[in-house]
Amino acid sequence: MLIRRDEHQIDKVFRKKLHDADGESPLHLWEGVRSNIRKKRRVPIFWWWLTGAAVIAGISFFGYRQNENHVAEIAQEKTTSFDGNSENAITPNQIDQEKLNDSAATETVDKEKSVASESAIPQRSSTSSSVDRKPKKSNPIGISQKKSIHERSSDRLTIESSTTDAFFDEVLVAFTESTVDPTIDIAQKASEQSISNSPTTESALKDEILGGSNQAWGTSPNTASHSHWTENRFMVGAWYSMLNPVRKRTSLDNSGLIDLNRRTNPETEKGFGIGVGFRVWKGLAIWSGLEKTMFEEKHLWKDSVDVLYYNTTVNYEITYPIDSTIPVITAFYDTTITPYREEQKEVEVNKYTSLNIPLYLSWQQPVYRGLFVSVETGPVFRVNSQYKGRFVFAEEVESDFSNLAADNHPVIQKEYIHLNEYYREWKMDWHAGLSVGWMGESGFGWSVGLKHRRMIGNTGSDHQVAHRILSTGFNIGIQYRF
Amino acid sequence: MTDEKSLIEGCLKGHESYQFELYKRYAGKMMMVCKRYAGSKQEAEDFLQEAFIRIYDKLHTYQHSGSLEGWVRRVVVHTALNKLRSRKYYDDIHEEMPVVDHTHVDVMSGFGEKDLLNMIAALPTGYRTVFNMYAIDGYDHAEIAEALGISEGTSRSQLAKARATLKTALEKQKKTIDRAYQTR
DSSP: OOOOTTOOHHHHHHHHHHTTOOOOOOGGGHHHHHHHHHHHHHHHHHHHHHHHHHHHHHHHHHHHHHHHHHHHHHHHHHHHHHHTOGGGOOOHHHHHHHHHOHHHHHHHHHHHHHHHHHSSSOOOOTTGGGTTOOOSSOOTTOHHHHHHHHHHHHHHHHHTOOOOHHHHHHHHHHHHHOSSOHHHHHHHHHHHHHHHHSOOSHHHHHHHHHOGGGOOTTOSTTTTTOGGGTTOOEEEEEEEEEEEEEEEEEEEETTEEEEEEEEEOSSOEEEEEEEEEEEEETTEEEEEEEEEEEEEEEEEEEEEEEEEEEEEEEEEEEEOOTTOSSOEEEEEEEEEEEEEEEEEEEEEEEEEEEEEEEEEEEEEEEEETTEEEEEEEEEEEEEEEEEEEEEEEEEEEEOTTOOOOTTOOOOEEEEEEEEEEEEEEEEEEEEEEEEEEEEOTTSEEEEEEEEEEEEESOBSTTSSEEEEEEEEEEEEEEEEEO | OOOHHHHHHHHHTTOHHHHHHHHHHHHHHHHHHHHHHSSSHHHHHHHHHHHHHHHHHHGGGOOSSSOHHHHHHHHHHHHHHHHHHHTTGGGGOOOOOOOOOOOOOOOOSOOOHHHHHHHHHTSOHHHHHHHIIIIITOOOHHHHHHHHTOOHHHHHHHHHHHHHHHHHHHHHHHHHHHHHHHTO
């Protein structure tokens, strides 16, 4: 406590009494403080998550672009090595130019001619039957590869050629029948043949270039046909979930939260969502979308009162004594006791609805052919609403041992109070899922799996009893990769 | 009882039990501080709540140079001042010439905390704030002037007036007590 030399008498009086005055801690204010701290703490979690997701996406996209360039470079190097002379390496620009220029075609044919003259007899390769077959897919690395293949085809004609009369005949026919320069046709056929033999996907090319041990992710003898794993980046999907919500009820008091009980709800939480995904790296994808979930709880309270109904009948008997003329009236009371049980019932209906924005990270791992397993986790930002309503009805029922009088039918009175919005609030869940599925060659796939959601914090915290909802259940989904 | 260091660390990690411990430790004292600055109990509670939210938010800035209680008190006082300022409670502070204060109080300090708090609460907001800051919380006039956005002269004059008002109230109260003793 600071004491001034010039301290005034009044200051001294007040300072002495009030500076270190201690009162009772106003514990009832703690809840307000606590909820405010939690709110403040939650906001950065969202932004950190969003930032993290953006960084991952950025890095992955950068890596993807780098990889694309790298593959193109490798392809170009491969072309050079086929030529055996780095000076003959052909750039994509040159190829474009060449493609448009007839003279280039002629040049190629000249080369063919010189090859033909050097080699004994040009031979049709063993896969000549596929000459007319068009490549199934467009070349992912562009014309440079095509050019390299073109060059390679020439080399193959030179090096690998052996005698086959059929091909020679075909060449002769082309020479005689074609109205255009037949040499171009030969070059085209050779080129097409080469393309048909060449790798048609980036992954396959990479595989050939880098060797079998460096096979691209997602491709294997069993999964190679599914280029969706390696080539397609975008996904759209829809899912339907059936979860079993367990509501952990907590009571708010000044010492924080005290668990009261867990209430397992017999009704399932049903949810439907649609979303989009982006594959950032190998099987890693970011998903987001919109989901609507809903579940309803009914709580029944019973209160019974046993009531005894007395039914008394009186019978009179008039007798005349021998010595008297005055009649004697005797009353006989016959009492029947009928027990009834009156039941007061009240059904409280709680309807929980949420509009959710999930933000998942998922990993889909191809296992065998189209079969894959998938794990996913991430936050679900949700707007929770709870509606409350109740049925109240009283019922008179016959107890097991009673004799129900004919005129005492059970009476049922019902009163229904409509559902009113109880609260609406922003909350966050943490979601985790594990599923298996099948991805077809068309890009369509489906999955089934398990799902678990856990509420971060409490819902309805402004009320006397707060809730934390944990849900576990099944999930089915469809997706399309493109 | 948790020591101060681990209490701070626990709060910084966001552990609710530590946060509650900190609250329990200082809320009583700080409520008294808030009561001095506020005009009503409700307002004091409002100040306290806001102050504690700020305490948890700014706890990472605590340098361990002074006592934690002193730091908490400063945050509480500044929060109260901010709240008062936002509500324009200083409207009744006017630039005035300093008044030389010759008052002398010859009263026994036999008053209870509640009596004194009531006397302070009865002061106009400007008087009350300056008196609290200067006389009880140990701020000097330069600091008060800066905190409230007034001149040092105004601060002095407000203090003098507050003292004079309190002196009158104290004397009146003392007379009432004396009379009560005499009549027994």
